[in-house]
Amino acid sequence: MASIVRKVSSLLSNPTGMEACISKGFEHFDADHSGFIESHEIMACVDKVLHLAGIDRPHHTHVEGVFNKVAGSDQRLDKGEFSRLLHLLLDRLHKSPNPAAPLAF
Secondary structure: OHHHHHHHHHHHOOHHHHHHHHHHHHHHHOOOOOOOEEHHHHHHHHHHHHHHHOOOOOOHHHHHHHHHHHHHHHOEEOHHHHHHHHHHHHHHHHHOOOOOOOOOO
């Protein structure tokens, strides 16, 4: 887990690199190229990121709950919302005394 925290710290300290990662991530996970990431696309995103990080994925209802709070009434994320979500998640992961603990929203 220390490795992921170092990687997160490195990303957060490099705003240009962070935005490049967010742009690439958005383009990658907007599978239908609609300009939005919908619920089914965010589930694929979460599964892939957690798998790459070696973290067991949470039950999808937890992820859907966070997605619903961030996505709002249109139930999809534009690039700005996606960026804010990733910044929030990475910042909380970076500051958490227990990175494996669930993040409250």
